[in-house]
Amino acid sequence: MSHEHHTPNPLNDRAQLLLKTLVERYIADGQPVGSRALSKFSGLDLSPASIRNVMADLEEMGFIASPHTSAGRVPTARGYRFFVDTLLTVKPLDRVEINQLEGQLQVDNTQKLVASASHVLSELTHFAGVVVTPRRSSGFRHVEFLRLADKRILLILVTADGDVQNRIIHTEKAYSPSELTEAANFLNQNFAGCTFDEIRRRIQAELRQLREDVAQLMAAALNAGDQAVSEGAEDVVISGEVNLLGIDDLSSNMGKLRDLFNLFERRTSLLQLLDQSSRAQGVQIFIGGEAGLQPLDECSVVTAPYEVDGKVVGTVGVIGPTRMAYERVIPIVDITAKLLSSALTQR
Amino acid sequence: MSHEHHTPNPLNDRAQLLLKTLVERYIADGQPVGSRALSKFSGLDLSPASIRNVMADLEEMGFIASPHTSAGRVPTARGYRFFVDTLLTVKPLDRVEINQLEGQLQVDNTQKLVASASHVLSELTHFAGVVVTPRRSSGFRHVEFLRLADKRILLILVTADGDVQNRIIHTEKAYSPSELTEAANFLNQNFAGCTFDEIRRRIQAELRQLREDVAQLMAAALNAGDQAVSEGAEDVVISGEVNLLGIDDLSSNMGKLRDLFNLFERRTSLLQLLDQSSRAQGVQIFIGGEAGLQPLDECSVVTAPYEVDGKVVGTVGVIGPTRMAYERVIPIVDITAKLLSSALTQR
DNA sequence: ACTGGCGCTCGCATCCCGGGAGTGCTGGAG
DNA sequence: CTCCAGCACTCCCGGGATGCGAGCGCCAGT
Numbered sequence: 001m002s003h004e005h006h007t008p009n010p011l012n013d014r015a016q017l018l019l020k021t022l023v024e025r026y027i028a029d030g031q032p033v034g035s036r037a038l039s040k041f042s043g044l045d046l047s048p049a050s051i052r053n054v055m056a057d058l059e060e061m062g063f064i065a066s067p068h069t070s071a072g073r074v075p076t077a078r079g080y081r082f083f084v085d086t087l088l089t090v091k092p093l094d095r096v097e098i099n100q101l102e103g104q105l106q107v108d109n110t111q112k113l114v115a116s117a118s119h120v121l122s123e124l125t126h127f128a129g130v131v132v133t134p135r136r137s138s139g140f141r142h143v144e145f146l147r148l149a150d151k152r153i154l155l156i157l158v159t160a161d162g163d164v165q166n167r168i169i170h171t172e173k174a175y176s177p178s179e180l181t182e183a184a185n186f187l188n189q190n191f192a193g194c195t196f197d198e199i200r201r202r203i204q205a206e207l208r209q210l211r212e213d214v215a216q217l218m219a220a221a222l223n224a225g226d227q228a229v230s231e232g233a234e235d236v237v238i239s240g241e242v243n244l245l246g247i248d249d250l251s252s253n254m255g256k257l258r259d260l261f262n263l264f265e266r267r268t269s270l271l272q273l274l275d276q277s278s279r280a281q282g283v284q285i286f287i288g289g290e291a292g293l294q295p296l297d298e299c300s301v302v303t304a305p306y307e308v309d310g311k312v313v314g315t316v317g318v319i320g321p322t323r324m325a326y327e328r329v330i331p332i333v334d335i336t337a338k339l340l341s342s343a344l345t346q347r
Numbered sequence: 348m349s350h351e352h353h354t355p356n357p358l359n360d361r362a363q364l365l366l367k368t369l370v371e372r373y374i375a376d377g378q379p380v381g382s383r384a385l386s387k388f389s390g391l392d393l394s395p396a397s398i399r400n401v402m403a404d405l406e407e408m409g410f411i412a413s414p415h416t417s418a419g420r421v422p423t424a425r426g427y428r429f430f431v432d433t434l435l436t437v438k439p440l441d442r443v444e445i446n447q448l449e450g451q452l453q454v455d456n457t458q459k460l461v462a463s464a465s466h467v468l469s470e471l472t473h474f475a476g477v478v479v480t481p482r483r484s485s486g487f488r489h490v491e492f493l494r495l496a497d498k499r500i501l502l503i504l505v506t507a508d509g510d511v512q513n514r515i516i517h518t519e520k521a522y523s524p525s526e527l528t529e530a531a532n533f534l535n536q537n538f539a540g541c542t543f544d545e546i547r548r549r550i551q552a553e554l555r556q557l558r559e560d561v562a563q564l565m566a567a568a569l570n571a572g573d574q575a576v577s578e579g580a581e582d583v584v585i586s587g588e589v590n591l592l593g594i595d596d597l598s599s600n601m602g603k604l605r606d607l608f609n610l611f612e613r614r615t616s617l618l619q620l621l622d623q624s625s626r627a628q629g630v631q632i633f634i635g636g637e638a639g640l641q642p643l644d645e646c647s648v649v650t651a652p653y654e655v656d657g658k659v660v661g662t663v664g665v666i667g668p669t670r671m672a673y674e675r676v677i678p679i680v681d682i683t684a685k686l687l688s689s690a691l692t693q694r
Numbered sequence: 695a696c697t698g699g700c701g702c703t704c705g706c707a708t709c710c711c712g713g714g715a716g717t718g719c720t721g722g723a724g
Numbered sequence: 725c726t727c728c729a730g731c732a733c734t735c736c737c738g739g740g741a742t743g744c745g746a747g748c749g750c751c752a753g754t
Contacts, residue, residue, distance in 0.1 A: 046696080046697090047696070047697050047698080048697090049696075049697050049698070049699090050695080050696055050697070053696095067705095068703090068704055068705065069702090069703045069704045069705085070702090070703055070704045070705070071704080071705080
């Protein structure tokens, strides 16, 4: 019995080094890497022929594959996975870049903040940036009823996290301004800080003490609140999809490209994927179809959750081709998530 | 002297009919139209040979052109122009479709309304829908200061048209709730209905009668108001760009397609184009490069202004390939503009 | 264990070639 | 004068055929 085969463990050092340089070369060039190229760039002093043996092993184990008989090798999804898990060396962003990034975030408004974060991600990576809008903390803070016309009232609702929703209500009765302020004051003074469910429960009791029409008004407000919380709850903001048109890896297959962009419009399934990431902590990477969505076969998604007051409330990420410069994208996503967290926390 | 050449006026009746059917065929098929096809579909009982003579004339006058020697003819930009100006017969939408369209508009909110209008346009035409957000009437209606923390105040501003802006202000001093309501009341009671410029002028006089800190607060509100009016003034909402990926007229030239999508992201130049249309009244059509933007040379833009209370405040439109079914798109854009107008007016 | 060499397999670019579609022109018929 | 059939011509397009280059696997030799 041979005490050891020539591939004792999953991967010996030499194979790892070669896999690493192969992936790096391929990411840089975009073209299948041959044995000669590898022998030049690996640093090891080996002839192409020897390298070919290792490559054959790597192929057998499913880390690399050749598009056709006489092309070089290309990393498979599994190859990329191993690469990012154990071979990759990320270089953190330097201070200047971080400041630059921070400067691009527009902090005056949650919506703007999220939009600018998404935009920054796409600008820096030249791929598509995605941000899942922060989950509402779903508390009630303040309400205002404003009379627009006899039977149309502008409802302004401020949630606990300081976001403002507005909505126009059509009523059956024409309320006077004093009725409106009365109703608003009642809600503001008694229920600030409660969740809408709480309010609904507690209000049942007090409801009969109020004049009927005012009660009706407040019911409308509650409904709007529920709707605002549930519907506005989670959405995903995408920026720079255009960048993906320039990526030749993707734009070769027109059909695939269409599918991809359709995925972006459908939002929901993308949201599902991004929500997965918010359970983990730190940067997470989905390579190729790992996410379970076909349109993404040739894409990778790099995500990181962000938090406010220590609780995860959303996810930022980048969608690009599988062949992306992970060592750059990963820290960018990481930092953006952290900046977004701190910007949201100190509001 | 010959009293008349064989093309007496710009176009005789026969030439017009042939041009019309040629454009219609081309719009339907997408393939260059030959003389034989024309002789079959024109309704005239003419042989291909005779038709060829007319086609030669049409080509000489620049209405049609042939991609290469032995293909049929395709309409030029000028051909399309003549077609839509004098040859086109639009069939108005039937009642059912209008109701359907109206049902898709979400009326509870200006932003939603605009977004849904854009979406509807793209759905119905299978091209890209664009809507320029309504110009602010720039009046002040109501303001609210809400204390978030010691030195951070949520400013809620309602403009005359019932839209709500919100913004977080960082102040040097920590205001008490009563100071905040005082300032808000002062503004609400004295200046409702004024433009921000007016307020600024009139407040100069009264400013010294107020406590300094309160004055500072109101100055912040005014600045926010100005900014809201000017910045939020006009933006363009685009939907269904994805649809354009499927159009083979466009997706053949990958480079052009990129340019087009970049145009969509840059917004500003698109906005300029759409603003032109808001000066005219009724549906307006820009064919090919008529708009002066190269990325659009193979596109047409069909626009119509919409109004609130009889004043034009924005534009809706569709961007698609030059080869589009104008007789369908035109009424769709027209009706959408009208529905949007009435939805905004009765708010 | 490593390497040089050999034969082999593909992809890709090029060229060639025939079929098809459509045109312009011309001469003749109504 | 109008129309039309016929003809020669041009051009696109698709399908082989061919040559080249890149890369691989294998093997024998060090």
